[in-house]
Amino acid sequence: MxxxxxxxxxxxxxxxxxxxxxxxxxxxxxxxxxxxxxxxxxxxxxxxxxxxxxxxxxxQSTGDDxxxxxxxxxxxxxxxxxxxxxIDENSLQDTTTGSADRPPGGDAPGDAPVAALDRLIATIRSGEASASDLPPQIGELIKRRVAETDREQRLALNQAEISRIxxxxxxxxxxxxxxxxxxxxxxxxxxxxxxxxxxxxxxxxxxxxxxxxxxxxxxETAIVDDEITPILADITQFNKDNGWGKFKIENGAKVINFSIPYDILPSIRRKLIDSMNVDMVYLQVYYVRDRSAEIVRALIVGILPTPER
Incomplete structure (x- = not known):
């Protein structure tokens, strides 16, 4: 090394x-x-x-406060x-749709790529399939998704303490x-x-x-804003399982990928799904920028009442 x-x-x-x-x-x-x-x-x-x-x-000892x-x-x-x-669905689709790289068992008709990957992980954990038999890029996707789901479970189990932040x-x-x-x-x-x-x-x-x-x-090149930015956005895509999605800003001129932390996702999931039926939703986000300060993605941490026009 x-x-x-x-x-x-x-x-x-x-x-x-x-x-x-x-x-x-x-x-x-x-x-x-x-x-x-x-x-x-x-x-x-x-x-x-x-x-x-x-x-x-x-x-941490019991005597500590x-x-x-x-x-x-x-x-x-x-x-x-x-x-x-x-994980975004486009990169999943690019990696898993090739015939040589397709996960064993294939995708069920209409399956979202994330759901298909979760089913594959379940078969590996149950012993029905072996990760060593998969192409390297599928194996890395599995490790990435396992880390996501393990974080989700960890944050859900410790929600009371995490909410102190x-x-x-x-x-x-x-x-x-x-x-x-x-x-x-x-x-x-x-x-x-x-x-x-x-x-x-x-x-x-x-x-x-x-x-x-x-x-x-x-x-390495990403810089997360220090402050939250409130924005009006049009939600165009949202994966309710892992919190990834896309929204449009600047009158639809710019499309931004977003993600929602698992400790926040349960509290705003329903509201975000409902918001896809309206033109605009008022979001609290951290922007993630590249070294030239261009926005590359966003982190949604809350939803505010939509201001009256």
Whole structure:
């Protein structure tokens, strides 16, 4: 593995994990990590020849009065939902429609690509199919979708604690974590093909984040706005299962892909579906821009009452 890229990844990952532990404890984090603010996140020894990086975060004791009781993986899931783009149906269609690359069993008539991928994942988990028999690009799609669904389950199970993160704190978390996850993605320039964050449990392991090289390239150049922007938009496409979709702005002149974090999706799903029957909906979004400040996608975090014209 390239030494320079590996070092940049580890430094960014270390800063992200320590700052998330600080946030879990007090609801805030410091800009510069000093000896006093360096929480005891430990690097676990690894086997020879492995590039796995295993860490352990300090346990929250019953005597503590922390800002929130959540695992480090819960917070990684929270920020990943706001930095990493969701699987979009166009890329799924491009990857799975070729006869040579079509998932075993094929798609049922009328199946959406995401639904077809979820059915394939279910057959692999039940032992009816083997991931090793699939083409590499399908295998990576599966890992990406598994990370999405595992984050959904994790955030749903910990909704009470996650809800303690208000808008102001969420804005600060995104502003802190987005550039660090971007820095972590440098390991995929030449050294690695994929990057995956998993958490070990008594029942096995769960995926929290998965990146391939294309995703890493997008994250490296993406800049998430620090502030929420309220916009009037026309919703043209929406996947109710994973929160991905498209809307039009500027009188239909521009089409923007959007995603909705899983901890927010259940509360606005019905309203967003209903909004597809009207011309405009008033959204709260974070724009994600490229280095020239052009909008490349959006993150929907709320719906406001539509203002009267």
């Amino acid at each position: 390239n030494f320079y890229e590996s070092a940049r990844f580890q430094y960014a990952a270390a800063r992200l994990m320590v700052k998330l532990v600080q946030f879990r404890q007090s609801g805030r984090f410091v800009k510069n990590i000093t000896n006093n603010s360096n929480f005891d996140v430990q690097l676990v020894s690894q086997s020879d020849g492995s590039f796995n990086i295993n860490i352990e975060s300090p346990e 922390p800002f929130m009781r959540a695992s480090l993986a819960d917070l990684v899931a929270y920020v990943s939902e706001r930095v990493v783009e969701k 208000d808008i102001a704190r969420s804005q600060k978390l995104i502003a802190m974590s987005a550039p660090l996850i971007s820095e972590m993605a440098t390991a995929l320039r030449r050294s690695a093909n994929t990057l995956e964050i998993t958490t070990a449990t008594t029942g096995g392991s769960n995926s929290v984040l998965f990146l391939d090289r294309r995703m890493a390239q997008e994250i």
